[in-house]
Amino acid sequence: MANMTPKERVLAALDRKKLDRPPVVCFTQIATVDAMDAVKVYWPDAHTDPHKMATLAAAPSKVFGFECVRLPFCLTVEAEVGGCRVDLGKMDRTPMVKSHVFDESNIPDDLPADFMTKGRIPVVIEAVKIAKQEFGKELPIVAGTTGPFTIAGHLVGTENLLLWIITNPEAVVKALKLATKLERSYIGALAKAGADVIVMSDPSASTDMLSGEMFDEYAAPYIIESFKDAGNAKKVLHICGDTTLLLDHMIKTGVNGLSIEEKVSPEKAVQIVNGRAALVGNVGVVRPLLQGTTEDVLRDATRVKNAGFNLVGPGCGLAARVPKANIEALIKAVKG
Amino acid sequence: MTDYLAQLAEVVVKGKIKEAKPLTEQALAAGVPANEIIFNGLSKGMEVVGQKYEKKEYYLPQVLLSAQTMYASLDVALPKLVVGSGGVRAKVVMAVVEGDVHDIGKNIVKAMLTGAGMTIFDLGRDVPIKNIVDKAKAESVDIVATSTLMTPTLAGMKEIERMMKEGNMKPKIKSMIGGGATSQEFASQIGADAWGPDAIAAVQIAMNLAKK
Known part of the structure; x- marks a missing residue:
């Protein structure tokens, strides 16, 4: 098993096979300033140039030893294609959605026919192809996408979307259907381009926002639908916050892996999931990775590994300023 | 009645x-x-x-x-409302700091503080630090309350503390912070007067700060 490539190891881990050690990955945002310095490719350029995107996405595996290539670096690609204004940020700040597009009365039934050629969709697809060709033998290509509930929130305003669950559920469904159409085509194209793993992050569907029942009604069916054209790519669902009560609901979407944050106790997560899906995570990004010491990171990562997570890594997207030493401590804790 | x-x-x-x-x-x-x-x-x-x-x-x-x-x-x-007719009358300037647009948490805290009878000057989201401090001064508020869910924007909160100190606004005006990326340790480290773990706790914290 020691001879496995990182790609074989990651795919086996997502199939919940028994391994000598779990792979150490970052399935959420992976780039840091140290990685940028190493390959001389920086944000915001890397968001719009496929070669730069592929190069930066692979850098953390070369520089730190992560066992995957992960791109893009934000959750705004879909929102932008849907018509939102996006600020691409700066070297240490991720892009953000600056404005939503629709209100209750004007959510369209369909997307423009050429939406797959819009915004940065072609950039990400091209970057996946480049990454596949350059690194795809050894490393799994992990494409990050946004969950339909989160996209819908970008399109109409998350606060509006939540409020309409009570006051105007039809509008919620309409926004979700639009988001799902976009997402399903996008995921299909990413899989076709060579993505080995599709990670869908749906932060707005967390338990801070929705109850389990609301998740079943307004998130899960659209997640399932969005993954329909993923082909042979492994499917991973990432949801932020304390997902202890949501794990069962997440499993029911039929994904291969669940990526969760440190707000869930790792032992408890393993106990609840009980082999029904692979667990990915859940070392804290702010504490210990950003603000803690290497000892803190070593302690938490070892705990996650010993708890039995199938893949060990950050519980959420890395902040660009996470120190190199802490990432190295994370990787050392897993690889030894 | x-x-x-x-x-x-x-x-x-x-x-x-x-x-x-x-x-x-x-x-x-x-x-x-x-x-x-x-x-x-x-x-x-x-x-x-x-x-x-x-x-x-x-x-x-x-x-x-x-x-x-x-x-x-x-x-x-x-x-x-007849002014001076009871309740806590704190004035609070609120904002999500520059670089972050996640404002649902801030809006919930605003609702809870409004419910507790405080006057809120809500500057919205992605607000430049200087605007927050200027507003606090102009309205002679009791509390500056800021939030962020993201990590790169934590520096903005530190900047607020620096500007408030430099402008001799402290200790008369208190500061409190909250949001996903914040913690008690971080609040203590930058010199914020209080950290609110959630919207419910924020009410009691703001009431206590207003009395000081």
């Missing part, structure tokens, strides 16, 4: 937004003072909403609807 107050609290808890305005008008017409409506009706309602959210009986959609209902009633009651 207590009938009206109980009904108003109930309307807020259940989020019966259409009933908020007429019921508030009726209560005022029946001689219920605006401060009673706010502090013993709406405020009690929001308190219950907070408790239900804490116990996970309510999720964000219900909380948002209750907040909207409270605002609908406040629109009618606030103009009739």
Whole structure:
């Protein structure tokens, strides 16, 4: 098993096979300033140039030893294609959605026919192809996408979307259907381009926002639908916050892996999931990775590994300023 | 009078937004003072909403609807409020710091503080640090309350502390922070006066700061 490539190891881990050690990955945002310095490719350029995107996405595996290539670096690609204004940020700040597009009365039934050629969709697809060709033998290509509930929130305003669950559920469904159409085509194209793993992050569907029942009604069916054209790519669902009560609901979407944050106790997560899906995570990004010491990171990562997570890594997207030493401590804790 | 107050609290808890305005008008017409409506009706309602959210009986959609209902009633009651008629009268400037657009948490805290009778100057999201400090000075507020969910924007909170200190605004004006990326350790480290772990705790924290 020691001879496995990182790609074989990651795919086996997502199939919940028994391994000598779990792979150490970052399935959420992976780039840091140290990685940028190493390959001389920086944000915001890397968001719009496929070669730069592929190069930066692979850098953390070369520089730190992560066992995957992960791109893009934000959750705004879909929102932008849907018509939102996006600020691409700066070297240490991720892009953000600056404005939503629709209100209750004007959510369209369909997307423009050429939406797959819009915004940065072609950039990400091209970057996946480049990454596949350059690194795809050894490393799994992990494409990050946004969950339909989160996209819908970008399109109409998350606060509006939540409020309409009570006051105007039809509008919620309409926004979700639009988001799902976009997402399903996008995921299909990413899989076709060579993505080995599709990670869908749906932060707005967390338990801070929705109850389990609301998740079943307004998130899960659209997640399932969005993954329909993923082909042979492994499917991973990432949801932020304390997902202890949501794990069962997440499993029911039929994904291969669940990526969760440190707000869930790792032992408890393993106990609840009980082999029904692979667990990915859940070392804290702010504490210990950003603000803690290497000892803190070593302690938490070892705990996650010993708890039995199938893949060990950050519980959420890395902040660009996470120190190199802490990432190295994370990787050392897993690889030894 | 207590009938009206109980009904108003109930309307807020259940989020019966259409009933908020007429019921508030009726209560005022029946001689219920605006401060009673706010502090013993709406405020009690929001308190219950907070408790239900804490116990996970309510999720964000219900909380948002209750907040909207409270605002609908406040629109009618606030103009009739006689100044100095009881309750905590703190003035608070609120904002999501520059670089971050996640403002739902801030809006919930705003609703809870409004429910507690405080005057809120809400600057919105992605707000330049200087604007926050300038507003605090211009309105001579009691508290500067900022939030962020992201990590790159934590530096903005540190900058607020620096500017407040430099402008001799402390200790007269207090600062409190909250949001996903913040913690008690971080608050202590930058010199913020308080950290709010959630919207419910934020009410008590703000009340305590206002008394100091």
